[in-house]
Amino acid sequence: MKDLGRRGLLTTAASALFAPRTGRAQDNSLIITTYGGSWETFWREQIVPRFVARTGASVSLDVGFGRTFSSALRAAGPGGTDYSVLMMNDIFVEPLCTGGNFEKLDMDLLPHACNLYDVAYAEHGMALTAMISPIGIGYRTDLVKTPPSCWRDLWTNPEFRGRIGLYNVQNSVGKAFVCLAGRLFGKGPEDMDGAFSALVRLGPVLQTDFNMSTMMGTGEIVVAPFDFGEIARLRRQGLPVDCVMPQEGMLMWDQTFTICAQARSRTLAYRYLDFIFEPEIQLMLAETFFVSPVSRAVKIPPSLAKDVPVTGDHMASIISTDWHWANENAATLDARWSHVFG
CATH class of the missing domain: 3.40.190.10 (Periplasmic binding protein-like II)
Known part of the structure; x- marks a missing residue:
């Protein structure tokens, strides 16, 4: 594009x-x-x-x-x-x-x-x-001892701490991930308080607007929300990666x-x-x-x-996102994301 x-x-x-x-x-x-x-x-x-x-x-x-x-x-x-x-x-x-x-x-x-x-x-x-393009959890098979099986593993697996990649909130997957955090840890996908409280608990993350593959390729991150198709391309290039379908559902x-x-x-x-x-x-x-x-x-x-x-x-x-809600609240999502992640 x-x-x-x-x-x-x-x-x-x-x-x-x-x-x-x-x-x-x-x-x-x-x-x-x-x-x-x-x-x-x-x-x-x-x-x-x-x-x-x-x-x-x-x-x-x-x-x-x-x-x-x-x-x-x-x-x-x-x-x-x-x-x-x-x-x-x-x-x-x-x-x-x-x-x-x-x-x-x-x-x-x-x-x-x-x-x-x-x-x-x-x-x-x-x-x-x-x-x-379904979004599951991509990870480096050579750098992760315990592969993820669900989104909650991003919060609970200590070997992921500080090595997580996220699409930022300018990307639609970033907005969808906020809604997912609301589902997992709040009252629902529109619960921004619950979502951002959970995102704080993720600790430091590396953000990208579009290209997650570079950080995964260099090993700066070992786990991230990832397009299955992009994982396929990286795997065909010889990178030791895989992608799982999280138990709670996939983004897209x-x-x-x-x-x-x-x-x-x-x-x-x-x-x-x-x-x-x-x-x-x-x-x-x-x-x-x-x-x-x-x-x-x-x-x-x-x-x-x-x-x-x-x-x-x-x-x-595959979990659909309410884009009307996300678009209506885009400015608030951006501000709160910046407050949490910079």
């Missing part, structure tokens, strides 16, 4: 975002989004060509971040964007839902959605999560899709979203990014099972 100056396939959609809408695009023209780096490469080389071959559509790919896409939508206003389908994290989707930026999804136009796990449904029917990063209100090429937008949920595409995403498929119709092959272990019944163990 880097370099907003790089733009994908056929045309750049960013300039259209703020331009006056002078008419509806033809039904076979679609503007979609993705992130940079390996995401852009995959969308350019795999997703878009397959969809174009299927539909004959003219597809434009815009590359950026959820934060920039959501800011652009606010500036354009409901019905004012030329985007048809957006891919963002749910934390960015949620504030836009009440502003009329997205339509409530017509599930009759998404036949493959009948196979989705419950965790894929988001924002009261206005969004669907197409890829999940999500890639959530919406269809914009008054979307151009609405019918084609639904065809694209349903295409993303096809078992073949879901498996391709798992093979490329080590994400957990959200479709029950996907069977992970044995060769991929160690890298993508969270499937089937394990999907019910």
Whole structure:
């Protein structure tokens, strides 16, 4: 997710975002989004060509971040964007839902959605999560004598003291971890007093906004909330690491899709979203990014099972976060986090 100056396939959609809408695009023209780096490469080389071959559509790919896409939508206003389908994290989707930026999804136009796990449904029917990166407890197998089995071990295992990594509260996993601490040690996920009292008891931690792998690789930390896919990449590079599914449940990063209100090429937008949920595409995403498929119709092959272990019944163990509450209390969460961790 880097370099907003790089733009994908056929045309750049960013300039259209703020331009006056002078008419509806033809039904076979679609503007979609993705992130940079390996995401852009995959969308350019795999997703878009397959969809174009299927539909004959003219597809434009815009590359950026959820934060920039959501800011652009606010500036354009409901019905004012030329985007048809957006891919963002749910934390960015949620504030836009009440502003009329997205339509409530017509599930009759998404036949493959009948196979989705419950965790894929988001924002009261206005969004669907197409890829999940489950967050378990990652650890260095060569530096930890007693592997973790639950989140509470971060507090109780003395060999973790001072060697714990955390995503900070600017990252959605940081916010989700506060809610998790409220569940474990307070009255519930919104109990900030209980959560932050528990976080104080963790002792010193090493924080990151995004990249946990560097600290794990150097041994600065030996345990942390970790994306199973990133653990798979580190393990394939030869680092002695593993990741466990905590007894209390897993957190997650999500890639959530919406269809914009008054979307151009609405019918084609639904065809694209349903295409993303096809078992073949879901498996391709798992093979490329080590994400957990959200479709029950996907069977992970044995060769991929160690890298993508969270499937089937394990999907019910993923804890969803109330992003409305988290966004409404973002300033308080930031202040209290800074007071505890600096």
